[in-house]
Each structure stands twice: as structure tokens, then as C-alpha cells.
Amino acid sequence: MKTTRADPQPADFTDVRATNLAVVLRHLRANGPSSRASIAASTGLNKATVSSLTGTLIEQRLLRETGLSGNRIGRPGTALALDGSAYAAIGLQIAADRLTALAVDFAGDQLLLWHRQFSTGPADPTGAGPADPTGAGAGDPTGSGVADLTGAAAGSGRAISAVAALAQRAATRVRQHGRQVLGLTVAVPGLVSDGGTVSLSPALGWTDVDLRALLTGSLRQPGLDVAVANHAGLAAVAELRHGGHQAQSDLAYVTGAAGIEAGIVADGRLLHGSRGLTGQIGRFSLGPAGSPTLADLAGIDKLVRRALPGFDPAALTDLTPAVEQVATEARSGDPAVLAALRDTGCHLGQGLALLTNLVNPEVIVLGDHYATLAEWILPAAEAELSRNTLAPAAGGARLVPSALGLHAAALGGAVAHLDRIDTGALPAAP
């Protein structure tokens, strides 16, 4: 008989030590620099154990000593802090209109943030657009030592070359900063299966693209852990660690770019489902075939089309300037634009009520362009969320704009690798 994934595994003393290493690391991440005595007092671990654990962590360059502790427990002791100088991880975010690369070190400091224009469709066979305003490096996108791609689905090959080139460049830069690159996660809108295949991404126009295998083959860096995951789930992970929601264990992040998806954290863990195919709230619809979906009713592209009727639809591959124009006109009080925003908020609130009735989050973070427009969308969304949730006051769910901007998923992609260390799984020596 097959046993379930939830079955406990036999425990041994390695697990005890890993658990206790995790306790020390998470204590320091939550509370900042602390003395050994203060760690012992707060965690319930005895002082000898704390000394042994912190010794290991200093040796592995995950902690460093940093002057005298300001803690008031016992004599002033040397304070310990997370050490970001040895390890970092990279997140790459693919959107229909641009690529983002971001690297953070183990202490949470950002080492780089690069954007480049991008087009996934076969309409732009060069893969990467000519503009590279951030200085991430221009030129042949298949350069930088990246091998030719074979086996990529038609139309996605050159796009993937651009992703690989940017990944390669980011990894090189992080190493120039003296950090070992622990891993790289690519954030993709749409359905990503467990093995890292993009089974379906309507926003990118991709079907069954084995992105993980293609990237791994292209990068030719045997030690590098390459992963691919849904962007909403990664953004939710980033919100938990860097978005001011460290205290939450039940959180949903809602993307508001091309398509609407949700990343759901339940009881502190990302909701994965049986195959990783979760969070498709944009597909919400009830009624006969052809009934409008939530994405039809509350999508950012629909909002832009309604609020800016003169806007050239062909210009909508990059939504950012259009969203900024909507915000400008809302600020000047344009009644038609304000009505379109209110309408988007109403429908979004109804969709979030479905999610809230089902998973009862404590906080729902509005991401991407919804965050930019939150001032006008939130009031209507909150009212409809509350009105359509069976539990009073939306079951306690608060609706807040993301503070992480348009690259939350890239940050989550990097954080995913560093979070693993916080569970006590220390990195192997380089």
C-alpha cells in the first residue's frame, strides 16, 4: 500500500539538530541581532546547545559576530547576526512584456535588480527587445556562454534563450560579489507542473514548455539548483518574508497583471495541491458556457480598455504606462475612469469573496498593478468582499496593497532557496 506524503518519517538526531538550527536562524531573522544568552532565553534551548549551534552556523558563514548586544538579558554579550556575505539566490520573473532578475543574499540584502524588455510571441523572433534601459547588458541574447537551445517548443525557443542569458549574467554578477549562488527559481504566470514544465501559460502563449530542463541544459552549471514555479505562489512567499506579513500564517497574494492568479499560504505553507496547479482565480465563473470569468470582469487589461477608450490595444503588451495614465486621470477626478476603477474593485471583491469563503485568509495582498491603483479599487473591493463572505467581516480577512512592487515574484524565487536554509538544511560547501 502506498503511504501518504503526510506520513511522518523516522526521526533521528540529525533531525533534532536541524530543527534546532532552524529555531536559531528564524529567531535571528525575526528579532535581529541577539546575544547567545538572549537566544537561549527566548527559544528555551540551553546555553551549551546554543553555543554549539551558533558555532556551526558561524563556521558555515550563516552567522557573524557583530559587536556588543543591546539586549538587556544578563551581561552584555557579543551579538550574532545573519551573515549575508557567503550565499545568495536568484529569482527570475517572466511576464508577457518583460523579464526581471533579482538576487538577494542570506541576510536579505538585495544584490541586483534588472529589468529588460521582452516578448514571448513568435511575432518578435529576436526574443528580446532592443531596449535594455537598466544596463543589464545588451547584445546577442544567446551570448554569454549560453548554449543553443534544442527541443524548445516553437515560438518559445528565442524567448527562453533570453531568459537563460539573463540568468547567466545574474549568476556571474552575484559571484563577482563574492557570493555562492545557491539556486535560481523562474517565476511564470500560469500552470507549472511539479517537474518545472510550464504546462499552460495563456499570458505567455506557452504550452508544455519544459522550462526547467531547457534552462538547466542551457546554463551548464551542474551545481546550480534550477526551479520553475507559478509567480503568484512565489510572490506570496516573498510577502511572508519581506512584505511586512511575517506574523501571518494564512495569506493570499493576488496578481494583477496579465491574468489574475492567487498564491495561497495556509498554516505557514504554500498551498501546492496534488500537482502544483493551484490559484487560478481568474477562471472563476458560474453560469452557462461563455459566462464572463473573473478575469473578464476585473482584469487590469479590461480596466485599461474601459478607462482609456482611445488607447491603442496594440500598445497593451506593456501595461505599465497605461496603468500610470489611469492613475493620473483618476487623480484628476475623471468620472468615467473613477467609475471603471470602482467597477473593477466590485468584481475583484466578489472574486476574492469566493476565495475567502473557501480558504479564510487573514490577509489578502493585492499585487502588481492592483497595488498601483489600490487607492481607487480597494474601497469597492472591500465592500463587496464583506458583502459576499458568509462569515461576518470577511472572516477577518484584511485587503492590503503589496509594498513589493512589480517584482514580488522574482523576490519570492530567490527567497525560496534561502528559506530552505531557515529550515535547518544548511548548504553544502562550495
Next chain:
Amino acid sequence: MKTTRADPQPADFTDVRATNLAVVLRHLRANGPSSRASIAASTGLNKATVSSLTGTLIEQRLLRETGLSGNRIGRPGTALALDGSAYAAIGLQIAADRLTALAVDFAGDQLLLWHRQFSTGPADPTGAGPADPTGAGAGDPTGSGVADLTGAAAGSGRAISAVAALAQRAATRVRQHGRQVLGLTVAVPGLVSDGGTVSLSPALGWTDVDLRALLTGSLRQPGLDVAVANHAGLAAVAELRHGGHQAQSDLAYVTGAAGIEAGIVADGRLLHGSRGLTGQIGRFSLGPAGSPTLADLAGIDKLVRRALPGFDPAALTDLTPAVEQVATEARSGDPAVLAALRDTGCHLGQGLALLTNLVNPEVIVLGDHYATLAEWILPAAEAELSRNTLAPAAGGARLVPSALGLHAAALGGAVAHLDRIDTGALPAAP
């Protein structure tokens, strides 16, 4: 700074032993009687550890020796099996039309299953109806040593007296069977907050009924662990353990009685949300205020009204005879009844697609009356589920009828207490 609930707790050797006790118990529950050598070989624990662990479990009367092992590993050894003779737990299920009490022992054997007619509304001030066809005991529902209820919300007091009386009688019977009662969980439709208060149950007409406190006060059994939880969640727990879905870690159970709710198991754990207020799929609706909800479109009561137009709506407090008549007429090929069933299946499939797009379950179990009518509802529901899920083939989700009948939630209420032992938290001595 508040730390998150997901933070690891320091590990000590007690945790190691609890984890390993859990490994042994779950191995035996999944695989049936096994020798010590076979347990060691299958779990990776060494033989001395297995001897020590099973010694403790035999002493606690959670395991018993049972003749020779049929396992083929090494010499024939004495086989060990789960011992049900010492401990049991009780589940009570409250529906609008009846109460169910069920007890199972630690080995999974059912000790009792009682039903009694029941009415929650103030329209029936005696609380319990006169009929008690199963011999669970008739007479004054506040008898059996149950104290008077004070502080119950208007209209629910006598109903709760009936619940307390049945609980008291079930506990007495289980003790007559020689088992220690580890706990009692009451399954309720609607929103149940973490403390055991029924905040809102449209099906029962209850608002803010502190059922746990009222029952605990009424039963006056200080050692008895009394809990209250949503019926769909408890039914999902029962399906996982007794419904033939032991291998699944991502399962949804859908109630089909008065109202539609879902119990969701994600990665082996019941989805709890921030306050336990999950699973309200019957409220799904998109569109202007007053748009029909999933319960309006696919509810069993709506099906009965449509399929049996001559049926007296006043008779619908107990849906079972009506559902049986629908099945009879469907079997005889009545086209109007078949159309109503197909229509219910279509709408249910659309609602389950919303759930599937969001949480990607491996199996969706149709409970209660949906299970009775599955033969006619399932084909349309499967087609719509597949058509409305973004992932191909509904993301792998299979739609199956429950094999646990109308008392899955009562079973789950009992199982919840016994599951705790399987995590290595052994019961205290009586």
C-alpha cells in the same frame, strides 16, 4: 515581534520518540499486522528501537500481539496489531433533521451508530422529535444525568439538551464496552470558530451558539475532551482514514444535504484558514447582488423541489425520503427527473471547477445525498468540471461518490481524537 505559527519549536528527545511512535502506529494502520522485524525493515528504524517503541505501545494497550506473522522477512515472528480494546472516541453529527452518534475504537471498529429524529427550530420546542427508531433511548431529552442548560441562545437550548443527552448516553455505552472515551467531537454545518462556537449555521438557524462551553458544562465530565467543528472538514478526515483514500494527501469532501460545503485536505492536513472558517462553496456567486449562488443552482433541496413538483415543501426537513423517491423515478426513466439531475450535475461541476482551479485536489468526494444520486449527477458534473478547469483533465481531479453514507462527519468527529494518537501523542492513563 510576534512569531508565526509555522515557526519550528526546539526539538528534544521526547519529540524524536513521539515521531518514531507515530511511524510505528501509522505503519501498522496502513499495512495491517506485522512482525517487529518487518516494521524495522519497512520503516528504517533499528530493531532495538522498534522493540522499545512497541513495548511502550503494548503497555499502553495501543498494540497487541496476535499469533504468528505472515510476513516473509526473516524468521516468522509474533505479529503486532492495533489494539482497540482500551480506547474509543465519539462523533456526534447535527443536521437540521436528525442527530447521529457514532463511536469507534482505536483499531477502527465501530462500537455504536445511533440516529434520532431532531429539530433545531423553535417551532418544535421539545427539541427532539417523538420518534426514535434506532433504540438509542427515548424519553426526556434532558434526562440521563444531563444538567440544565443555561445561557443557550433562544431556540437552541432544548436542541442542545437533546445533543447533550445523546452524547451522555453514547459515552455511557462506550464505557460499558470497557473503553476509555478519549474525546467527543460534534459536527455542525456552517461556520464554527476555533473556540467551538457555532458563529453561523443557516441550516440549523443558529447564530453565536457557544456549543462547546454549553456541552462541556452540561456533560460534567471533566476528563472528556469536547470539540466542535465543521461537518465537511470532519467528513474529509473520515474519508482520508476510512473512505478508501488513505493514499491521498489532497482531497476535498463536498456535503450534499442542507447547504453545500467543502472540507479540504491539502498536503495531508485539513485546511483550517486563519479562524477555521473555510469551505463555504455553497456561497459561490459572481455577478450583481442577488445573482444565484451555487447552493441556489445545485442544492439538493432545489433538486427535490424541481424533480418532485408535487412534493410538500413542509416535508423537506428530512430530505432522505424525497431523495430516495428522486432515485426511484430516475431509475424508471422519468425524463423530467433525469433532466433535473443532469442540471444539478452541471451546476455542481461548475462549482467544483472553481474549487479545483484554486486548490487542485487529487480526488473530490461527493457526500451525503449527492452520493445517493451519483449515478445520474456524476456524468454531467465530470464534464463541466473538466470544461471549466484551466488545467487539462481537471488537473487530475477524480470525482467519486462517498462510500461512508450519511454519517461521514460523525465518523470524522470520532476519528479526529484517534488520529492524534497516530501522531505519537499517547493518551494519559485513565
